[in-house]
Amino acid sequence: MSAAWLVLGLMAAPGSTCCPEPQALEPVSVAQTQVQALEGTAREVARYWARGEMGHLGRLISSDGVVLHLDRGGGNTPLPARRALAALRDFLRGYETARVRVSRAVETGGSPPQGFAELEWSAVPAGTSESVRMGVFVGFVEESEGWRVSEIRVLR
Numbered sequence: 001m002s003a004a005w006l007v008l009g010l011m012a013a014p015g016s017t018c019c020p021e022p023q024a025l026e027p028v029s030v031a032q033t034q035v036q037a038l039e040g041t042a043r044e045v046a047r048y049w050a051r052g053e054m055g056h057l058g059r060l061i062s063s064d065g066v067v068l069h070l071d072r073g074g075g076n077t078p079l080p081a082r083r084a085l086a087a088l089r090d091f092l093r094g095y096e097t098a099r100v101r102v103s104r105a106v107e108t109g110g111s112p113p114q115g116f117a118e119l120e121w122s123a124v125p126a127g128t129s130e131s132v133r134m135g136v137f138v139g140f141v142e143e144s145e146g147w148r149v150s151e152i153r154v155l156r
Helices: 003-011 030-051 054-058 081-092
Strands: 067-070 095-109 114-125 132-143 146-155
Touching: 030 054, 030 095, 030 114, 030 132, 030 146, 054 081, 067 081, 081 095, 081 146, 114 146
Parallel strands: 067 146
Antiparallel strands: 095 114, 114 132, 132 146
16 A cells, blocks of 8 residues: 555544544525525615616516505506606605615515515605605515515605
């Protein structure tokens, strides 16, 4: 037996101190993966909302459209992405955003899977100098491309 094989054999021998025992990886459940993906999509929505980038937000709208409830009301009928984005642009034109952050994201189950995120939005309404804080509820549905926005509700 050559010296190299002898060394390798000793290194791999049980109880050898040369090589640490492999650590077992903690399994990640499908639910954990879904929640992480939902949180990531919610952060994207918050970033696009803060920057007023409705074109980017449009890529995250559900293929079935989105239900909007802005400060002047809304309906329960989903709007196609193009109409929803025009309404959101018009709505956001009345504010200067100071900050948007995701306060919580929850996967609620169902078939297809659904979830929601709560955004904390600080903004200054046009014509004023005082900041207001509002909540933005964003409903999601999981589609083949990932989590998609199915509802946006602004809460004062």
